[in-house]
Amino acid sequence: MTSFAEAQRWWGAAETILLRGGHLIDPAAGIDEPQDIFLRRGHIEAIAGRIGRDADLRVELEGLCIAPGFGDIHVHLREPGGEDAETIESGSAAAARGGFTRIACMPNTEPPIDTRGLVEFVLRRAQSAGAAEVFPVAASTKRRAGDELTEMQELREAGVLAVSDDGSPVRDARVMRRVLEYALTWDLLVISHAEEPSLSAGGVMHEGYWSTVLGLEGIPAAAESVAIARDLRLAELTGGRLHIAHVSTHEGVELIRGAKERGVAVTAETAPHYLALTDESLRTFDSVYRVNPPLRSAADREALIAGLRDGTLDCIASDHAPHTDVAKDQELEAAPPGMIGMETTLGVVCEILHHREGFSLRDLVRLCATRPAEIIGWDPGRVRMGGAAHLTVFAPDQEWEVDPSAFASRARNCPFRTWRLRGRSRLTVCGGRLTHQEDVEFCPSERLLTQTA
């Protein structure tokens, strides 16, 4: 089999590339059928049922699905300040392996990303690391302290598409109102980490049956729903564009459903771990299961799946939150909350939503590629002629065992260790460049072989 390095060399040297025999799923373009794709210098020149033209490089995708590049609008890359756990380079490599071509990273770094200079730092780093396009989400308040708004005009000019104090909520409702108003002026999305801190303080897991049995301090569902209710009302008041991050509760889904029915401009995401795990996992007292918001009850999990099914929840985001082993190998109460996710999202979502819950592959692509791009404003969220190719090729039925030691991420805090998942990413193309391939047949022309020999 072709190594990634060799594939990348051929890919980079080829003037024309034919992606042959894959099944293209592009919900925004209404395509769900076998299609060949012809690339010239990384740009899409033709899409057709069968393309007979010769290319410098032919890539055989028979039996695989091709989708618009997957996007993850909620990840933590830990740089600057937390490079032991992750860097922009290792995090973007993890993204490429997981099938993502674009990711939005949260500003709760050290220092927080709250100025044009820090935004430019992240963009520069991402450009030289280069395995995925990285879009910094800037803080909505200075130092994420919750009182003074950031310079949103400057941030917007530097390329920021969304603001958030993620990692913590904006405590003061009046400040949140102003964030929504000000962000609207600069056409920025406001991402809400919906948590009422006075209700969540001290908790390590979901408050319910299992927290009682285990004798652990709980975080009630209301810590999330009270905050979501506030922010929905503020979005209604201001007309601002609100996106609710990592929805974990039944109550949250109900509130968002109601707001959408009233016509509020709100979108929402949930994360794979809330679909695959419940608070029962904490029985092990293993800190790998500590996350914020916490893993919830089985009934909450059902409600999230129903919310994804009827469109109340718009998309999936990993909330990839790397921590070092040293930080995580502590008692539950001392370990920081968070799990890594970019290299398991596709597998978990394919396994749980497609294979077990009956979601179509088209639904999956909508949740992982189309909607994330639409929500944050990435263009295009679809496979478009003329554009630099952003493509994710995956095998929805391929079974594999999760082995975090093989991950590109620096962190190992993965709750799916040893799980067998169906659905694996096989090839990723980001802005026309090959950023990941595994077990795909590459057929270079004689000319390309001589040229790269």
Ligand SMILES: [Zn+2]
């Ligand atoms: Zn958050």
